[in-house]
Amino acid sequence: MVYDSIIIGTGPAGVSAAINLKVLGKNFLWFGASSVSEKAAAAELVRNYPGLPDITGKQLVWTFENHAKGLGTEPENKLVTAVYDLGGRFAVAAGTDTYECRTIILCTGVAAAKPIAGEEAFLGRGVSYCATCDGFLYKGKRIGVLCFDKAFEHEAEYLCSIAGKVCLMPMYKGCSVSAPNAEIVMKMPKEIAGGMKVEKLVFADREEAVDGIFILRASVSPSILLHGLKTDGGHILADRQCRTNIAGVFAAGDCTGRPYQYAKAVGEGNIAAHSAVEYLAENK
Amino acid sequence: MVYDSIIIGTGPAGVSAAINLKVLGKNFLWFGASSVSEKAAAAELVRNYPGLPDITGKQLVWTFENHAKGLGTEPENKLVTAVYDLGGRFAVAAGTDTYECRTIILCTGVAAAKPIAGEEAFLGRGVSYCATCDGFLYKGKRIGVLCFDKAFEHEAEYLCSIAGKVCLMPMYKGCSVSAPNAEIVMKMPKEIAGGMKVEKLVFADREEAVDGIFILRASVSPSILLHGLKTDGGHILADRQCRTNIAGVFAAGDCTGRPYQYAKAVGEGNIAAHSAVEYLAENK
Numbered sequence: 001m002v003y004d005s006i007i008i009g010t011g012p013a014g015v016s017a018a019i020n021l022k023v024l025g026k027n028f029l030w031f032g033a034s035s036v037s038e039k040a041a042a043a044e045l046v047r048n049y050p051g052l053p054d055i056t057g058k059q060l061v062w063t064f065e066n067h068a069k070g071l072g073t074e075p076e077n078k079l080v081t082a083v084y085d086l087g088g089r090f091a092v093a094a095g096t097d098t099y100e101c102r103t104i105i106l107c108t109g110v111a112a113a114k115p116i117a118g119e120e121a122f123l124g125r126g127v128s129y130c131a132t133c134d135g136f137l138y139k140g141k142r143i144g145v146l147c148f149d150k151a152f153e154h155e156a157e158y159l160c161s162i163a164g165k166v167c168l169m170p171m172y173k174g175c176s177v178s179a180p181n182a183e184i185v186m187k188m189p190k191e192i193a194g195g196m197k198v199e200k201l202v203f204a205d206r207e208e209a210v211d212g213i214f215i216l217r218a219s220v221s222p223s224i225l226l227h228g229l230k231t232d233g234g235h236i237l238a239d240r241q242c243r244t245n246i247a248g249v250f251a252a253g254d255c256t257g258r259p260y261q262y263a264k265a266v267g268e269g270n271i272a273a274h275s276a277v278e279y280l281a282e283n284k
Numbered sequence: 285m286v287y288d289s290i291i292i293g294t295g296p297a298g299v300s301a302a303i304n305l306k307v308l309g310k311n312f313l314w315f316g317a318s319s320v321s322e323k324a325a326a327a328e329l330v331r332n333y334p335g336l337p338d339i340t341g342k343q344l345v346w347t348f349e350n351h352a353k354g355l356g357t358e359p360e361n362k363l364v365t366a367v368y369d370l371g372g373r374f375a376v377a378a379g380t381d382t383y384e385c386r387t388i389i390l391c392t393g394v395a396a397a398k399p400i401a402g403e404e405a406f407l408g409r410g411v412s413y414c415a416t417c418d419g420f421l422y423k424g425k426r427i428g429v430l431c432f433d434k435a436f437e438h439e440a441e442y443l444c445s446i447a448g449k450v451c452l453m454p455m456y457k458g459c460s461v462s463a464p465n466a467e468i469v470m471k472m473p474k475e476i477a478g479g480m481k482v483e484k485l486v487f488a489d490r491e492e493a494v495d496g497i498f499i500l501r502a503s504v505s506p507s508i509l510l511h512g513l514k515t516d517g518g519h520i521l522a523d524r525q526c527r528t529n530i531a532g533v534f535a536a537g538d539c540t541g542r543p544y545q546y547a548k549a550v551g552e553g554n555i556a557a558h559s560a561v562e563y564l565a566e567n568k
Contacts, residue, residue, distance in 0.1 A: 048303050267555075
């Protein structure tokens with residue numbers, strides 16, 4: 001089946017978009033790498049979200065989540081790794097499945113990191129974002145695992161259980177993965193290099209030969225997610241109606257730029273949902 | 285003294301702007317024709333303001349108002365009748381006083397009505413928005429009073445007590461003003477006409493000789509309020525940062541266009557406040 005819309009991201013913008021699509025009676029899916037935005041929950045005290053004075057980030061996220069639940073919608077804990085523009089509709093790769101939809105609402109937050117040199121070029125040729133999807137391709141082989149969050153350690157462990165040799169690069173303190181075939185390197189590669197496929201990771205001081213690299217982060221950078229999407233300085237370019245340069249694709253929240261604020265994200269989620277519904281009505 | 289900012293309007297966008305300016309430690313005034321937005325309070329059930337599910341418009345407005353009050357800010361019940369661009373700062377006529385500020389945040393809502401033909405041309409030459417300010421000028425004279433809301437009947441009554449003859453045009457049902465010198469006409473004039481000053485009101489079927497006309501509505505149309513402000517189809521033109529075409533003037537909420545939504549208005553109030561603070565920092 002073809003869904004009306006797929007929302008990518010579980011922060012305040014994603015919640016607002018989901019609440020509005022639900023109220024407007026649309027048939028949609030809602031994906032995120034975790035059940036709620038970890039970043040949104042980290043705020044100690046939020047004083048400026050109108051209507052909920054002096055609330056912690058955790059309480060606010062809980063309140064948002066419950067609002068959505070109360071309307072009968074919850075995000076699915078799946079990482080979206082690619083969006084393909086099929087002309088008039090889109091295919092979305094989430095976890096190990098693919099779904100079709102007519103509009104996309106990107107609420108991917110601020111990209112925590114810029115793509116690594118070579119990441120985009122070798123996508124599908126040795127660069128993967130999903131251990132469950134592509135792990136089996138590297139049975140007994142040498143891989144790099146670049147892990148941005150403790151939450152993804154179970155994926156790193158799974159990869160260690162399959163691969164022959166693992167160069168594990170945790171980008172946080174206190175990594176607790178231990179496997180006899182894993183060497184921990186506390187550095188980010190400067191480049192992913194190779195010929196037809198990935199052959200090595202280039203560090204400042206040395207190189208590591210690998211057959212592939214898994215990049216485990218909460219979200220995939222929007223420009224990598226969707227080919228041709230216009231961005232500027234890491235932000236998705238969107239107009240006042242939250243329309244991107246691709247017809248049927250909308251963006252809301254921190255991914256569209258400053259100010260990085262709950263109210264701004266919630267407002268844009270609302271606008272993006274309304275714009276998507278308008279687009280659906282005009283393009284039946 | 286020169287204030288950092290003046291917020292015009294008490295709907296959700298105005299509340300959000302005020303909360304943010306307060307949290308950001310700015311020195312501002314906040315004006316509106318009523319203590320809270322009447323339109324915002326009219327909604328029977330709001331389902332899509334994230335964090336406050338299934339709330340009535342009245343409850344939501346009460347919650348917003350209390351949030352602002354808790355931070356120590358409340359709107360002043362004054363109608364803003366004109367904003368003058370003095371180059372680098374602004375003069376704002378509110379009620380019978382004038383205030384100076386460096387930035388303006390317009391949260392004036394959707395203009396309920398288009399300006400009447402001649403309204404802008406005769407402003408200050410027979411057209412007035414403020415009974416208290418200009419009423420005394422029409423002692424014993426003939427005036428028109430175009431009243432858009434029951435809330436302004438006390439102003440209409442005051443004008444009847446001063447003027448010689450009043451053509452009272454209530455734009456709602458159940459007008460309870462009665463004065464021996466007032467004739468009630470349930471029609472809107474098509475045009476305000478005259479030479480150097482207002483001389484008559486032109487109706488579809490007849491004309492009424494007057495020396496002036498008072499237009500009593502909750503807000504003055506933004507293009508009349510501030511000369512040179514760019515609008516399109518009744519909406520103020522603003523960019524994604526809520527900046528208008530006039531440096532130092534920002535706009536948020538329904539006055540900038542659709543969707544007419546609480547969350548959108550609140551989001552833009554947040555953005556406008558942040559943009560104003562940025563502008564203040566850059567233009568010391």
